[in-house]
Amino acid sequence: MNAKEILMKAVVCDQTGRLLQALAYYQDGIKILMDLVNEETDVGRKKVYHSRIKEYLDRAEQIKERISRFGHSGSLLHSVSIEDGATGYSYHTLIGKYLSNEVKEVLIEEPYLVERYQNLINFLEVIIKNCADLKFVRLVTKTDTKNPANQMTALDNIKTDLSVREIILHFTFEDTLHDRKILLSSGYVIKIGRGLHFYKPNNPRYTLGMCDYDFRKCLQTDVDILRIKKVS
Amino acid sequence: MNAKEILMKAVVCDQTGRLLQALAYYQDGIKILMDLVNEETDVGRKKVYHSRIKEYLDRAEQIKERISRFGHSGSLLHSVSIEDGATGYSYHTLIGKYLSNEVKEVLIEEPYLVERYQNLINFLEVIIKNCADLKFVRLVTKTDTKNPANQMTALDNIKTDLSVREIILHFTFEDTLHDRKILLSSGYVIKIGRGLHFYKPNNPRYTLGMCDYDFRKCLQTDVDILRIKKVS
Numbered sequence: 001m002n003a004k005e006i007l008m009k010a011v012v013c014d015q016t017g018r019l020l021q022a023l024a025y026y027q028d029g030i031k032i033l034m035d036l037v038n039e040e041t042d043v044g045r046k047k048v049y050h051s052r053i054k055e056y057l058d059r060a061e062q063i064k065e066r067i068s069r070f071g072h073s074g075s076l077l078h079s080v081s082i083e084d085g086a087t088g089y090s091y092h093t094l095i096g097k098y099l100s101n102e103v104k105e106v107l108i109e110e111p112y113l114v115e116r117y118q119n120l121i122n123f124l125e126v127i128i129k130n131c132a133d134l135k136f137v138r139l140v141t142k143t144d145t146k147n148p149a150n151q152m153t154a155l156d157n158i159k160t161d162l163s164v165r166e167i168i169l170h171f172t173f174e175d176t177l178h179d180r181k182i183l184l185s186s187g188y189v190i191k192i193g194r195g196l197h198f199y200k201p202n203n204p205r206y207t208l209g210m211c212d213y214d215f216r217k218c219l220q221t222d223v224d225i226l227r228i229k230k231v232s
Numbered sequence: 233m234n235a236k237e238i239l240m241k242a243v244v245c246d247q248t249g250r251l252l253q254a255l256a257y258y259q260d261g262i263k264i265l266m267d268l269v270n271e272e273t274d275v276g277r278k279k280v281y282h283s284r285i286k287e288y289l290d291r292a293e294q295i296k297e298r299i300s301r302f303g304h305s306g307s308l309l310h311s312v313s314i315e316d317g318a319t320g321y322s323y324h325t326l327i328g329k330y331l332s333n334e335v336k337e338v339l340i341e342e343p344y345l346v347e348r349y350q351n352l353i354n355f356l357e358v359i360i361k362n363c364a365d366l367k368f369v370r371l372v373t374k375t376d377t378k379n380p381a382n383q384m385t386a387l388d389n390i391k392t393d394l395s396v397r398e399i400i401l402h403f404t405f406e407d408t409l410h411d412r413k414i415l416l417s418s419g420y421v422i423k424i425g426r427g428l429h430f431y432k433p434n435n436p437r438y439t440l441g442m443c444d445y446d447f448r449k450c451l452q453t454d455v456d457i458l459r460i461k462k463v464s
Contacts (some may be wrong), residue, residue, distance in 0.1 A: 006350075010414065017373040039251055079357070117438040118438075118442055118443070120438075121440065121442045121443065122441070122442070122443045122444070123440055124440060125440050125442075125443055125444040125447060126444075127446065128444065128447075129447075130433045148455075156439045157436040157439060158438055158439065161436075161439040162440075175383075204393075206349040206350075206352075206353055206359065206386045206389055206390055206414040207353070207389060207390065208353065208356060208357050208393055208397075209352045209357075210350060210357075211350070211353065211357055211444070211445070212354070212357040212358075212361065213355045213443070214361065214445070215357060215360075215361075224352055
């Protein structure tokens with residue numbers, strides 16, 4: 001897709017309330033426009049590009065601002081303090097009741113995705129199985145500085161796998177990211193102190209909890225679930 | 233436990249209908265008696281041992297005979313032919329509706345348990361989560377001739393893990409075993425052509441299906457579920 005097509009898609013998503021997907025398209029479109037403006041020599045055209053870029057940047061910023069506000073507003077629905085060594089806290093047990101076909105988009109802000117992709121896979125399995133109309137997952141994480149190629153391969157594989165199921169996985173790297181947050185477009189924010197990684201490894205490997213995380217021992221962490229305005 | 237204690241337990245289990253556990257105790261008790269009879273020099277005592285051994289051996293044979301008949305009788309409840317590459321056939325989806333707290337004992341006859349213990353773990357997770365009163369699992373398999381120590385360690389770890397949940401895992405090796413069969417003491421036999429191993433490996437590794445087998449592609453196999461008389 002060229003910049004125009006991408007940005008048209010961004011506007012359509014924006015108008016139909018698919019904010020996370022709109023943001024991804026705005027950001028991708030802006031990137032291409034930036035490259036074009038650098039190559040452009042005609043001053044008049046350069047100006048047109050600049051004004052377009054500004055327009056889309058402003059809208060992207062508004063959406064980002066709105067999304068980030070979601071983590072700091074809303075009413076606290078449910079709060080769980082998971083004790084060290086506790087079991088019975090699979091992703092499904094924790095958030096299953098907030099999953100439905102109302103969820104069209106999901107945002108996952110998880111700074112650490114390094115070698116431990118099984119947790120991400122498990123989380124995606126849970127949301128995809130329980131949100132029949134899920135179309136878009138935005139994943140924000142930090143670069144794996146030790147093995148960026150490995151990380152890129154893993155995320156690309158997951159993206160391809162999801163695309164077969166007609167779900168777009170859009171990942172982006174923000175290397176100052178610290179907080180963990182999961183946003184369901186149906187109007188919930190899930191904040192887990194340790195993000196996706198609050199399970200202890202199975203030791204020995206072949207014990208219950210290998211596949212079903214309800215059997216897995218947890219690390220101490222707090223979980224807050226907030227009700228916010230519907231995003232889409 | 234000494235032979236007497238073990239065999240007393242066998243009789244109690246036998247009388248209360250816990251046939252699989254009774255069988256395991258009979259076999260363990262007989263093994264100890266056999267060693268004792270070999271060491272015994274007194275002819276009179278040797279005779280007593282021999283008659284006891286015969287008595288328990290006969291009962292163990294009767295139980296084995298009864299259990300093996302279960303695979304060849306009963307009414308066919310449900311039959312599924314899984315196509316190569318199909319998905320949506322996790323153990324839970326396949327047999328979940330036959331699991332309940334009526335299931336006190338489970339027999340798993342699975343000749344091949346070599347390096348692929350994840351399937352066994354996943355299966356155990358499903359039955360343990362859905363059979364609240366499960367007390368005993370009898371696992372019959374073949375020796376891993378390439379790496380018997382590895383197999384023993386894996387099965388011992390699983391046994392220890394289950395014992396924490398007050399479930400006894402009793403495994404035994406029958407190197408002529410060929411057929412696959414799963415018996416639920418509540419009165420069901422599940423026969424899967426490929427036994428526990430009808431899932432294709434996840435490739436690439438990090439894709440959906442890593443934990444939730446409903447997303448996992450299957451190999452072609454047939455599944456028959458039979459209703460039999462309640463075992464316990």
